[in-house]
Amino acid sequence: MSNTEIVQLLLVIVGLFFVAFEVFTNMNDVEDDTTNVILYQATLKRMLFIPFAIGAIAGHLFLGTTSKLFPSYNIITAIDNELLVIMGLAVISGLLVLFSKRIKTRSREFLTVLLLAGLLYGHFFWSMND
Amino acid sequence: MIEFEAMLNINKTIANSTEKQRKWAKIFVATLAVILAVADAFFAIKDSKGFPTFSSLFKSHENHMLWFTFLFGCLTGKIFYNRFTHQKKKEQKGIILIGIVVVILITIGLLLKQVHVEPVIKLLLFVTGILCASRYWPQYKNPAGQKRNFTAFENAD
Numbered sequence: 001m002s003n004t005e006i007v008q009l010l011l012v013i014v015g016l017f018f019v020a021f022e023v024f025t026n027m028n029d030v031e032d033d034t035t036n037v038i039l040y041q042a043t044l045k046r047m048l049f050i051p052f053a054i055g056a057i058a059g060h061l062f063l064g065t066t067s068k069l070f071p072s073y074n075i076i077t078a079i080d081n082e083l084l085v086i087m088g089l090a091v092i093s094g095l096l097v098l099f100s101k102r103i104k105t106r107s108r109e110f111l112t113v114l115l116l117a118g119l120l121y122g123h124f125f126w127s128m129n130d
Numbered sequence: 131m132i133e134f135e136a137m138l139n140i141n142k143t144i145a146n147s148t149e150k151q152r153k154w155a156k157i158f159v160a161t162l163a164v165i166l167a168v169a170d171a172f173f174a175i176k177d178s179k180g181f182p183t184f185s186s187l188f189k190s191h192e193n194h195m196l197w198f199t200f201l202f203g204c205l206t207g208k209i210f211y212n213r214f215t216h217q218k219k220k221e222q223k224g225i226i227l228i229g230i231v232v233v234i235l236i237t238i239g240l241l242l243k244q245v246h247v248e249p250v251i252k253l254l255l256f257v258t259g260i261l262c263a264s265r266y267w268p269q270y271k272n273p274a275g276q277k278r279n280f281t282a283f284e285n286a287d
Contacts, residue, residue, distance in 0.1 A: 003180040007187055010169060014162060021158055030148050031275045033155040036208040042156075043209075054206055061188050062199055062252035108283070111210050128189050129249075 043111065046100040049093035051111045052118040056089055059122020064129040085126045092121075192252075193242040197235035199252045203259020204228055204267065211264035213286040214271045220286060224267030231262070 001009075018035075025034045032041070043050045070081045079087075096114075166184070173181040188195055215221060235255075268286035 004182055004187065007173060007182055007184070011184065011187075014166060018162060021155075021162075025155060028151070030151045030155075031272065033152045034269070035155075035159050036205065036212055036269075038152075038156050038159050039209045040212065051210060054209070058202065058206070058256055060185065061202075062256050063249045108210065115206070115210065128185060 044106050046097055048096040048100045048103065048114065051114040052096060052121070053089065053093060055115040055118020055120075056122040056126060057118075059119040059124075060126040060128065061122075063119070063123040064127035065124055066127075066129045068130045069124060069127075070130070082126070088125065089121070190245065192247045193245050194236075194239045196239045196247065196252075196255060197232045199255040200235055200259040200262075201228075201232055203256040204263040205259075206256075207260035207263030208267065208269070211260060213264060213268040213284050214280050215268040215286040216271065216273050217287065218270050220268050221270040224263075227266050228262065 022035060032038075039047075039050055074081055075084060170184050173183045177183065182190070188198075
């Protein structure tokens, strides 16, 4: 079994677990225990980074600018540029959690703005095409 | 009076077990996310030994991942633009519709010769997934357990 196949197998296993979990939570009598409701309720509480992170992952996987925004050398010598971008994502997520109590609104429009901001972050800074 | 207290106790027990099950569901979701993040970090470190990261795997199989692009959109739509229904049939129809689209996209992906898919097509699939999930895949809610009225946006009936 090649290394690529091992990674694919891991994804398939995790995917199957997720599907089994979704089927189980949909069939049982307990309300509001499906993944989408759990993630939405977490977003409404303090986890404001969830829409941003989902947007960033989508921008990273599905979009990605072809123009090179980062120089070919590492901006911080010891840290790879991609790692720097991921650290940036972590910092923004941390800030969103930190200020979540001060940010009163949880409207769909606001969450959409966060999703779009994440999408742009993934497209411009976390591109696989540059 | 005794009967009333007994009923109250039964209700409390049900509420407690429901809360426990929700807690376990949260732990399960968090565990899956952590496993994926740790595995991806591990593959990134072991990149030189030929372990591709999830991103590079996606990049090298773009045509085979069209279904995932759409499904990721559906899941995003289910999280942030979810609607509710009191009819189980509506939810089941939605699942069937999404399932059919996913099967079609898997077939198209397998038939495509070239690997590269234009980003605009992937973005369209992602947005279509969000719209499809929000419009055609409402979530069933038992009317008996409903705690608040649905907003105009949330009501799919």
